[in-house]
Amino acid sequence: MSEQIFLQGQAGQIEVFVDYPQGEVKGFAVVNHPHPLQGGTPQHKVPTLLAQMYLERGCVVYRPSFRGSGQSAGVHDEGNGETTDNLQVIAYARSQHANLPFFAGGFSFGAHVMAKSYSMLATELQPVQTILCGLPTATVAGVRPYVTPHIKGDILFIHGEADDVTLLSDMIQWAKPQRHLITVLPGANHFFTGYLKQLRIAMTRFLTH
Numbered sequence: 001m002s003e004q005i006f007l008q009g010q011a012g013q014i015e016v017f018v019d020y021p022q023g024e025v026k027g028f029a030v031v032n033h034p035h036p037l038q039g040g041t042p043q044h045k046v047p048t049l050l051a052q053m054y055l056e057r058g059c060v061v062y063r064p065s066f067r068g069s070g071q072s073a074g075v076h077d078e079g080n081g082e083t084t085d086n087l088q089v090i091a092y093a094r095s096q097h098a099n100l101p102f103f104a105g106g107f108s109f110g111a112h113v114m115a116k117s118y119s120m121l122a123t124e125l126q127p128v129q130t131i132l133c134g135l136p137t138a139t140v141a142g143v144r145p146y147v148t149p150h151i152k153g154d155i156l157f158i159h160g161e162a163d164d165v166t167l168l169s170d171m172i173q174w175a176k177p178q179r180h181l182i183t184v185l186p187g188a189n190h191f192f193t194g195y196l197k198q199l200r201i202a203m204t205r206f207l208t209h
Helices: 045-056 080-096 109-120 168-178 196-207
Strands: 003-009 012-019 027-032 059-064 102-107 129-133 155-160 182-185
Touching: 003 080, 012 080, 027 045, 027 080, 027 109, 045 059, 045 102, 045 129, 045 196, 059 080, 080 102, 080 109, 102 109, 109 129, 129 196, 155 168, 155 196, 168 182, 182 196
Parallel strands: 027 059, 027 102, 102 129, 129 155, 155 182
Antiparallel strands: 003 012, 012 059
């Protein structure tokens, strides 16, 4: 059962769900959910899986609700205010687990917010491992263009081959100059429908290396 806490952000309260591992705490993780205006919440299946993966590895997991969703104050801010709030959640989590390693994860819009947050953190404060699923890197189907910063580090990018929301071809264009590895799930759509088992396998391989 998740604990619900509230932090004070620029736009008012930030609702955060916190999960504790069984046994020794070995790290902490912040996991971001998909687009709130498209029904994304911290309880969505992909962030829930991400949280589970980190819990199994001894992390305390923090899952904030983005502005205007759940019990978080404010209105949707296209990833800008959300990044500010996310950095605040990361800072709070770090203050609770000062000497432990930081892990990060995000799906879709949440992957975008985490990538932006990552790029704004000093190198020594960046996560030791990050998992970004369905990262938007260009124009998202009929919505708007996303400008995703260049980031480098120990990052797992997972993308569905048949993603018609954030195109794999756009992801490849973005990744090319940085020579990032991308794990592609053949036939998977943006929401990885029917591919949770494969997602788990890819995440497990990454987190145990």
